[in-house]
Amino acid sequence: MTAWESVIGIEVHVELRTASKMFCGCPVVFGDRPNTAVCPTCLGLPGALPVTNGIAIEWLARIGLALHCQIAPSSVFHRKNYFYADVPKNYQISQFDLPVCTNGWLDVVVDGEEIRVGIERAHMEEDTGKSLHQGSGGRIHSATSTLLDFNRSGVPLVEIVSRPDLRSAVQARTYAQDLRALVAELGVSDARMEEGSIRFDANVSVRPIGATDLGTKVEIKNMNSFRSLERAIASEIDRQINLVEGGGVVIQETRHWDEAAGATQGMRTKEGSSDYRYFTEPDLVPMVMVPATIERLQADLPELPAERRHRFAQLGLDPQVVDVLSGTEPGLRRVFDEAVALGADPVMGANWVTGEVTAAIRKAEATTADIPFTGKDLAELVTMVKEGSLSSSAAKEVLAAVIMGDGSPRAVALARDLMQVSDEALIGAAVDQVLAANTEAIARFRGGEEKVLGFLVGQVMRATGGKADPKLVNTLLRQRIT
Amino acid sequence: MSLADLTIAEAGAQLRSGGATSVDLLDAVIERASFTEAQLHCYLTIDHVGARSAAESADRELTAGTDRGPLHGIPLALKDNFCTRGLTTTCSSQILAGYVPPYDATVVSRLRGGGAVIVGKTNLDEFAMGSSTENSAFGPTRNPWDPERVPGGSSGGSAAAVAVGSALGAFGSDTGGSIRQPASLCGVVGFKPTYGLVSRYGLVAFASSLDQIGPLARTVGDALTLFEAVAGHDPLDSTSYPGAVPEMRADFETGPKGIRIGVVSELSGEGYEPEVAIAMTRTLNQLADDGAEIVEVSLPTFELALSCYYLIAPAEASANLARFDGVRYGLRIDGETVEEMMARTRAEGFGPEVTRRILLGTYSLSAGYYDAFYGQANRLRTKLIQELAEVHQRVEVLVSPTSPTVAFELGAKTQDPLAMYLSDVCTIPADLAGTPAISVPVGNNHQGLPIGLQVMAPALGEAVMFRVARAVEERAGFVARPPMAGPP
Numbered sequence: 001m002t003a004w005e006s007v008i009g010i011e012v013h014v015e016l017r018t019a020s021k022m023f024c025g026c027p028v029v030f031g032d033r034p035n036t037a038v039c040p041t042c043l044g045l046p047g048a049l050p051v052t053n054g055i056a057i058e059w060l061a062r063i064g065l066a067l068h069c070q071i072a073p074s075s076v077f078h079r080k081n082y083f084y085a086d087v088p089k090n091y092q093i094s095q096f097d098l099p100v101c102t103n104g105w106l107d108v109v110v111d112g113e114e115i116r117v118g119i120e121r122a123h124m125e126e127d128t129g130k131s132l133h134q135g136s137g138g139r140i141h142s143a144t145s146t147l148l149d150f151n152r153s154g155v156p157l158v159e160i161v162s163r164p165d166l167r168s169a170v171q172a173r174t175y176a177q178d179l180r181a182l183v184a185e186l187g188v189s190d191a192r193m194e195e196g197s198i199r200f201d202a203n204v205s206v207r208p209i210g211a212t213d214l215g216t217k218v219e220i221k222n223m224n225s226f227r228s229l230e231r232a233i234a235s236e237i238d239r240q241i242n243l244v245e246g247g248g249v250v251i252q253e254t255r256h257w258d259e260a261a262g263a264t265q266g267m268r269t270k271e272g273s274s275d276y277r278y279f280t281e282p283d284l285v286p287m288v289m290v291p292a293t294i295e296r297l298q299a300d301l302p303e304l305p306a307e308r309r310h311r312f313a314q315l316g317l318d319p320q321v322v323d324v325l326s327g328t329e330p331g332l333r334r335v336f337d338e339a340v341a342l343g344a345d346p347v348m349g350a351n352w353v354t355g356e357v358t359a360a361i362r363k364a365e366a367t368t369a370d371i372p373f374t375g376k377d378l379a380e381l382v383t384m385v386k387e388g389s390l391s392s393s394a395a396k397e398v399l400a401a402v403i404m405g406d407g408s409p410r411a412v413a414l415a416r417d418l419m420q421v422s423d424e425a426l427i428g429a430a431v432d433q434v435l436a437a438n439t440e441a442i443a444r445f446r447g448g449e450e451k452v453l454g455f456l457v458g459q460v461m462r463a464t465g466g467k468a469d470p471k472l473v474n475t476l477l478r479q480r481i482t
Numbered sequence: 483m484s485l486a487d488l489t490i491a492e493a494g495a496q497l498r499s500g501g502a503t504s505v506d507l508l509d510a511v512i513e514r515a516s517f518t519e520a521q522l523h524c525y526l527t528i529d530h531v532g533a534r535s536a537a538e539s540a541d542r543e544l545t546a547g548t549d550r551g552p553l554h555g556i557p558l559a560l561k562d563n564f565c566t567r568g569l570t571t572t573c574s575s576q577i578l579a580g581y582v583p584p585y586d587a588t589v590v591s592r593l594r595g596g597g598a599v600i601v602g603k604t605n606l607d608e609f610a611m612g613s614s615t616e617n618s619a620f621g622p623t624r625n626p627w628d629p630e631r632v633p634g635g636s637s638g639g640s641a642a643a644v645a646v647g648s649a650l651g652a653f654g655s656d657t658g659g660s661i662r663q664p665a666s667l668c669g670v671v672g673f674k675p676t677y678g679l680v681s682r683y684g685l686v687a688f689a690s691s692l693d694q695i696g697p698l699a700r701t702v703g704d705a706l707t708l709f710e711a712v713a714g715h716d717p718l719d720s721t722s723y724p725g726a727v728p729e730m731r732a733d734f735e736t737g738p739k740g741i742r743i744g745v746v747s748e749l750s751g752e753g754y755e756p757e758v759a760i761a762m763t764r765t766l767n768q769l770a771d772d773g774a775e776i777v778e779v780s781l782p783t784f785e786l787a788l789s790c791y792y793l794i795a796p797a798e799a800s801a802n803l804a805r806f807d808g809v810r811y812g813l814r815i816d817g818e819t820v821e822e823m824m825a826r827t828r829a830e831g832f833g834p835e836v837t838r839r840i841l842l843g844t845y846s847l848s849a850g851y852y853d854a855f856y857g858q859a860n861r862l863r864t865k866l867i868q869e870l871a872e873v874h875q876r877v878e879v880l881v882s883p884t885s886p887t888v889a890f891e892l893g894a895k896t897q898d899p900l901a902m903y904l905s906d907v908c909t910i911p912a913d914l915a916g917t918p919a920i921s922v923p924v925g926n927n928h929q930g931l932p933i934g935l936q937v938m939a940p941a942l943g944e945a946v947m948f949r950v951a952r953a954v955e956e957r958a959g960f961v962a963r964p965p966m967a968g969p970p
Contacts, residue, residue, distance in 0.1 A: 040583075040584065040585050043810060044805045044810070045565075045583065045584070045585075045810075045811070046565065046571070046573070046578065046581070046583065046686040046687075046805070046806075046811075047563075047564075047565040047583070047587060047683070047684040047685055047686045047687065048585075048683070048684070049682065049683050049718060049719050049720065050720065051717065051718060051719075051720050052720065079801050081800075081801055081804065081847070083804065083807065083821070083824055085807075085809050085820050085824075088805065088809075088810065089801075089804060089805045090801075090804035090805055090807055091801050091804055146820070148809070148810075275848055275849045277800075277801075277844065277847035277848060277849075277852075278847075279797060279798075279801070279847055279852075279856060282689075282690035282691035282721075282798055283687075283690050283720060283721065284720050284721075285720050285721060
């Protein structure tokens with residue numbers, strides 16, 4: 001029996017959240033009343049002309065640079081011709097053979113293994129309007145009527161096309177999630193899948209393991225979450241393998257993911273590939289990207305997730321902690337980075353940030369931006385715990401107080417009298433006192449009654465008002481009675 | 483003499499001397515229209531209310547001492563493919579019958595800002611596709627010199643209106659000769675500027691890389707005045723020229739002495755009426771007498787320009803006209819599905835010539851044909867531009883007939899698209915090259931029909947082009963008015 005390998009490429013559409021649309025001055029909005037953010041250009045009225053949004057092009061280049069792409073010094077728009085009711089000009093201004101970004105990559109980690117996913121291209125285009133099909137559960141087939149909202153028409157849309165470098169549904173999902181995180185981090189898009197500001201399509205084919213030629217690919221659409229992306233791809237892989245093993249042939253087509261049915265469905269589209277009759281957009285002049293702009297954009301890039309993962313790993317963090325910390329909100333990561341820079345133990349710092357700090361912020365129903373908890377606070381807290389001047393449970397209490405704005409960890413601990421006594425001489429004196437008063441207990445311990453030690457520890461803790469470091473008390477007791 | 487027969491310069495002088503008001507000028511052109519329109523059909527819409535209000539406002543302003551410049555209070559006509567806010571804009575197509583744009587084209591807002599009075603919207607070949615104004619869904623325009631003949635096209639309504647005096651000046655659009663050819667056939671001046679000097683924003687697109695707005699006027703001087711009022715960078719049109727508009731007045735009246743003029747040998751011979759050639763030669767001799775240097779030049783690619791044009795223009799048109807689908811505005815013919823609605827709307831809404839060009843363009847852009855057709859045409863276009871640049875090393879301007887023939891009879895070419903297309907053979911090269919060109923009347927044939935001479939210059943070479951055009955005008959002494967203009 002043949003063993004099969006799946007080959008997957010992902011196409012991503014990202015709506016940029018620029019102030020204005022791609023080719024006109026209308027604002028980029030989401031959820032506003034239909035057809036309120038429109039003008040002659042984005043409605044495709046006769047005579048209206050497009051004017052390129054320069055910021056959008058810079059943001060595309062920013063995405064391209066983050067994906068290690070080459071940025072074309074000069075690039076042009078093309079018209080992609082197809083008739084569709086929510087495409088107001090019945091052509092989309094897009095890019096064809098001269099995209100702004102080509103030939104990059106994104107490294108993603110799946111099951112501890114880093115995979116390099118090639119990026120074929122990233123180009124600029126404009127979004128379409130929205131068709132709101134009435135009756136029939138939102139599908140065009142059997143709809144009784146369709147309403148059109150052009151608020152989205154002309155919103156800058158970046159298309160990022162990966163190479164077919166992914167080999168499983170899980171890899172595809174991870175790539176999609178990492179790409180979404182990257183785009184969000186670059187600050188160029190809301191990247192909300194549920195709002196459609198980032199959309200994923202997958203190209204899936206199968207081939208016998210060891211084959212080098214690609215199988216016939218099927219494009220799948222309509223995945224509204226990462227989970228459905230993974231499920232859709234897995235289901236499509238199964239469908240294709242079953243089909244081929246049953247003697248069938250995969251045909252090149254576009255299939256629609258049906259979440260309820262848990263399967264992809266053919267879309268009843270016309271035979272043959274579409275002919276979009278691309279030609280250079282004569283209403284626009286070529287876009288020129290000067291080296292100085294590219295250098296500025298490169299310099300402005302934040303630390304990228306893959307780089308950050310490597311840096312965290314080098315700090316000695318567990319792979320799992322690296323994952324959680326990498327995925328945590330940027331403000332919290334900044335707190336961690338500052339604390340480490342101030343000399344905090346990275347492992348402890350990471351554990352606190354991903355554990356107690358995250359939990360405390362969530363409990364306070366706040367975000368990092370809302371609360372007075374800095375890297376300096378984290379460094380202080382972690383160092384106090386490490387030095388033994390604060391017990392873990394006291395540290396949690398301190399943390400909660402700091403988050404409520406009560407002051408620095410040290411100030412809170414002092415004010416609440418939570419500092420742990422770790423002075424050996426002080427604790428030793430208390431131990432001696434307790435032992436002198438409990439000779440009978442010592443005898444029982446020496447007689448083999450281990451649990452008596454707990455009683456003695458309790459006595460010392462009481463004598464020190466609960467502030468002695470319990471570990472140290474234990475050690476000192478054992479030293480003296482064994 | 484009626485005020486309707488004044489040049490813009492003369493009318494402006496009258497306004498400022500108190501000899502006439504803007505309302506007087508408007509009344510004169512409307513009166514003229516009232517007895518020419520029934521036969522000529524220059525206008526699709528006359529904006530009686532809006533024009534009167536604009537004229538009254540212009541008069542009030544002048545009285546109050548506010549002078550918006552040379553077009554202040556001047557009644558003008560606009561081709562009906564310019565978007566005019568609140569005023570029907572049809573492109574002579576059923577698919578846009580009754581369409582009222584919500585915004586003004588940049589040219590229109592500049593004209594309004596300059597105090598011009600917009601009389602109405604003139605007839606054209608549907609979506610500016612044609613050379614006779616017969617392809618109008620609302621009936622043809624006729625030539626004021628002989629109503630059995632066409633006015634040329636596609637800006638035939640604008641050309642005829644200016645010729646007959648139902649406007650003192652007009653604007654048209656030129657994609658393959660649509661300003662110059664009707665100007666030639668109607669005996670007026672028609673000027674297509676360097677591509678990008680006039681904003682296309684709000685001009686309903688035919689072929690974006692070729693379309694250019696320009697004036698039609700009774701004199702070269704008026705054409706210059708009209709052009710100056712609308713020229714200049716527009717941030718709403720990315721292809722609009724970002725630099726300053728060339729200075730054109732300094733040498734305007736300095737005559738042809740010392741100018742090297744190239745006569746394009748490819749634009750002569752078979753298909754050119756002898757009287758057209760004679761009129762041109764006579765004019766050139768006069769220019770030579772006054773010190774111009776006349777040389778013959780050859781531009782071999784000009785022979786292929788027509789074919790090149792009929793690949794590029796329909797290709798762009800096929801996309802530009804895709805938006806007329808019945809979804810958002812204009813005609814809608816219902817269907818069972820959205821696709822069927824779109825198909826029926828377009829089948830019903832577009833006339834045969836528009837349909838033909840959409841099909842041609844769709845074909846030349848199709849996978850497998852692109853390189854042989856659209857791609858090849860663009861390479862040829864580049865070659866033509868290079869060839870022109872080389873020739874302009876030797877001569878400052880080029881001349882040719884504007885049209886191989888005088889105005890032809892209605893129906894003469896409607897059954898033969900290729901014969902119709904040949905009507906633009908002289909004007910198309912300047913569109914492909916994006917260079918300025920002007921048609922100036924230089925005489926009449928034995929039937930009294932006007933003959934035009936075309937002067938072409940390199941890109942942004944408007945100054946020398948206007949200087950030569952002015953010299954031609956002065957020497958040709960073409961002052962005749964068409965019989966349709968009524969009693970003198």
